[in-house]
Amino acid sequence: DADVTQTPRNRITKTGKRIMLECSQTKGHDRMYWYRQDPGLGLRLIYYSFDVKDINKGEISDGYSVSRQAQAKFSLSLESAIPNQTALYFCATSEGAKNIQYFGAGTRLSVL
Amino acid sequence: GQNIDQPTEMTATEGAIVQINCTYQTSGFNGLFWYQQHAGEAPTFLSYNVLDGLEEKGRFSSFLSRSKGYSYLLLKELQMKDSASYLCAVPDNYGQNFVFGPGTRLSVLP
Numbered sequence: 001d002a003d004v005t006q007t008p009r010n011r012i013t014k015t016g017k018r019i020m021l022e023c024s025q026t027k028g029h030d031r032m033y034w035y036r037q038d039p040g041l042g043l044r045l046i047y048y049s050f051d052v053k054d055i056n057k058g059e060i061s062d063g064y065s066v067s068r069q070a071q072a073k074f075s076l077s078l079e080s081a082i083p084n085q086t087a088l089y090f091c092a093t094s095e096g097a098k099n100i101q102y103f104g105a106g107t108r109l110s111v112l
Numbered sequence: 113g114q115n116i117d118q119p120t121e122m123t124a125t126e127g128a129i130v131q132i133n134c135t136y137q138t139s140g141f142n143g144l145f146w147y148q149q150h151a152g153e154a155p156t157f158l159s160y161n162v163l164d165g166l167e168e169k170g171r172f173s174s175f176l177s178r179s180k181g182y183s184y185l186l187l188k189e190l191q192m193k194d195s196a197s198y199l200c201a202v203p204d205n206y207g208q209n210f211v212f213g214p215g216t217r218l219s220v221l222p
Contacts, residue, residue, distance in 0.1 A: 004154075033209075035212075040120075040214055041214060042199065042212040042213055042214040042215055043155070043199070043201075043210075043212040044212075045209055045210070048209055058209065088152075090154060090155070098143065098160055099203060099210075100145070100157050100160065101145075101147075101155075101157065101210065102157070103154035103155050103156070104154060105153065105154050106152075106153070106154055
């Protein structure tokens with residue numbers, strides 16, 4: 001089983017809909033992240049959490065919210081989806097001084 | 113803030129050596145990372161440099177010059193499976209979050 005699991009893997013939704021992307025991990029890491037990836041732009045940080053009680057905005061948090069339900073679970077919500085939120089979304093975890101990031105397989109989201 | 117530049121695309125031949133460059137600007141330095149990402153898949157960690165010099169790990173090596181804000185990833189004995197994007201990343205000033213470069217898409221040809 002994957003250490004960092006994202007669900008769903010693919011999602012198509014309509015403009016204005018609220019959707020949630022889920023991430024769970026079995027690595028026992030405290031730090032969790034949500035990124036989006038667009039062609040030519042690389043990975044950009046949306047939100048991050050260093051423990052259950054800690055939530056922080058990243059570079060591009062507008063239009064998104066998150067919930068850290070437990071050490072192992074970190075969900076990303078799009079309150080009212082818009083077409084320019086069409087992207088590949090990755091969850092990641094890390095720990096330790098080096099902070100090496102371990103990524104989930106990604107969720108491909110299309111907003112029509 | 114941080115800024116990272118990488119070439120967009122590179123092509124090389126199976127069995128050859130390729131060097132992928134990364135230049136960065138950061139107000140603080142807490143190490144530099146390289147990740148490999150196959151198309152449609154998750155990035156996976158390749159290497160970490162915090163001191164100047166070359167770190168070798170099998171067919172892959174990574175070099176860092178902090179004074180020049182420069183790193184490269186060296187791939188030897190290229191294989192078809194090395195066709196992927198290679199992402200350069202640096203932590204922010206607090207070493208907590210990362211700024212990723214746009215990635216270099218490497219195509220290995222037979």
